[in-house]
Amino acid sequence: MEIPYIVHARPDTGLTNSKLGIWLFLASEVMLFGALFSTYIILRMGVPEWPHGELDVVLGTINTIILISSSVTMVMAWASLKLNEWGKHRLYLTATFALSAIFLVIKYFEYASHFASGEGPWHSTFLAIYFTLTGLHGLHILGGMVVMAYFLGPGATLHKRNPEQFANRIEATGLYWHFVDLVWIFLFPVLYLL
């Protein structure tokens, strides 16, 4: 059975079902991360001293710049499709994928440095919430990379059959990706700077 209104908007909502669907999913994601941010506040309020300077601010800043850049390349990948520039779309989507991979590599080095000095999540309350929040965020990055890899590979053939539906899929991927960027925009100061 074909899913209705995935190419053209429903007359009553003015939206494609897929777009409303991805926004509902993102609403549930806000609740997921919201619960963890709330946990962070409870944990922080519960101790007289909160550790500072345990994380590498330089690496955190570089990762922030990388993720913001990847958000721009993602939205440009969608805009290129709307402008019928297939080559540019591929270039921007590949750049987004590469930037997200670099983000994870940097995160790996950060994690490795902690584990090498025996500072796993069990070490302190701060590191427990740090690994939980950044680990969940990292899994979201990985999920986004799987979707991008699909649209760079086998999923790209849809563009020939139905370019409008393909652009809608890239838009939904972009909405998810910007949300992942949005979460990091809050995680960075909360964990690295405050």
Next chain:
Amino acid sequence: MHSDPAANVKKSVRSYITVFVMLMIFTVITVAASRFHLAVPVGITVALIIALMKGSMVAGVFMHLSHEKQWIYGVLLLTVVFFIVLMLVPVFTVMDSTGTAIQAAAAGRGGH
């Protein structure tokens, strides 16, 4: 306003670049502000205000929330209400123990 969709997208591309530059500037400001060793409440307020501004730009421009359909705003309004409740949970936990024996005992320990 342009009626040509391609012209609209081209106009949007310019705003994407502007927002990108703004996000970079705000990132530098956040890191620089943290070097000033402000008092904890001031530091948290400054960092969260900047993060809110950056988040608004990402949501408004990259996620096109500045010109979205009513249904999306409806979904987000519900999300914001429940998110605020979630953020108030830590406050509820404190209120829950206000005036109880546990807090009185803790206060007593602090006094010695």
